Amino acid sequence: MRSVRVPIFQIDAFSSRRFAGNPAAVVLLDDFPDDALMQAVAAENNLSETAFVAPDAAGELRLRWFTPLVEVALCGHATLAAAAVLLDHVGQRRDTVVFHTASGPLSVHREDGGFRMDLPARTVTAGPTPPALSAALGTVPIECAVDGANYLALLATAADVASLVPDLGAVARLDRTGVVVTAPGDGAHDFVSRYFAPAKGIAEDPVTGGAHCALVPFWAAKTGRSTFLARQASARGGELACRLVGDRVHLRGSCALYLEGHIEL
Template structure:
């Protein structure tokens, strides 16, 4: 059986920027082992698997090594595929996922995704976290599956060269680092998740589910222009709306074809 596969750069306005994702369109989900094998072969941070379901779609996400409960950039990419390839002209699509219904709306030259807030709580600094990062954070937090480390300056976030093997041994599967912005951006961040097969994620929608309420609580604001300072980099317009986070970004199609399952 041949099925469509498309590769897009999400949270980007030009190719080879932002975060790459594959979107595979299926009539039904095959065995998980097949989905994982396809994601491993794609060798991208995330592969989104989309299945039509009435006027909605079912959506699952896999890194090269594991299935994850939420992925923002691959949801953005899946929305672009639905609105530009599967149903050209469609303005809104709802995906049923492990994180509940997620909506993607066309907005200007890009798309807005609606994601659930992740609760952030302060925790004492773990010496192993500081050692893995190679710096001592000002404050540390957790958002469920991730550590979140606040650094003194945006320049510290950009210059960070963590020990990825040590990060993979921590008691949570990912580490978000952040600092207040030093230019046009309100805050900057990076995200490391080697335990999930992603040494550094280029632009992470899911991390902003925690970063947006985190910075909202510190600033009293609800709207931000954020920059994820990975080597590829990406810019996100973010808004806190109750217990939801709205992220706006564009997608650029890079490759289109099919695979045999």
């Protein structure tokens, strides 16, 4: 079968400089190929997520996201990366893009030298801490909650989050596909977090927009506030300006272009 040459970009999302934030690949298509081929491309890229963008019959932009192992229903940093490609690096420069996704329409707007995403907030439900979660983290959280797919574990300090060394094999065996750990910020930030999802092929995600769809309502309920400056305390690290607006979460961040090229499909 004859191969097709398509554009690919790699963007460092939630960072104003290269080699920080969360790298995502963005593949621009005329239409989506078989799921197995997109999964193979994501595995080949071996990044937390690869975003695939293609127009539908009506000309609306469709967006899908794949980790190295599975397709996911929402990915914040790869949405930010896809928007940066379309708004800054392809075609005529513009200020807004709307993607149609498994999580509904997601809009991204140019704002304050970066980009603001409008994502659905997640319902966060408090519950008892499973012993398996404490064992996997190597510490007993102060509080535990779930946002559907993930556990959310509250620790005492930002230093506790930064120094955490979970048993990733045990995390992968939990009955949720990911674990968000969070704590109050260290002064410069309102709260900090890390995200582990080895069951999805992501040992630790550098900066996770989707996790903040739960973190923002979680911290809003605790503080009575609606705006936050957050930091994800991974080795690469990233900063997010966050706002809770009804049942939506607005996340603002910058992007840095690392790579532009083509792949053969």
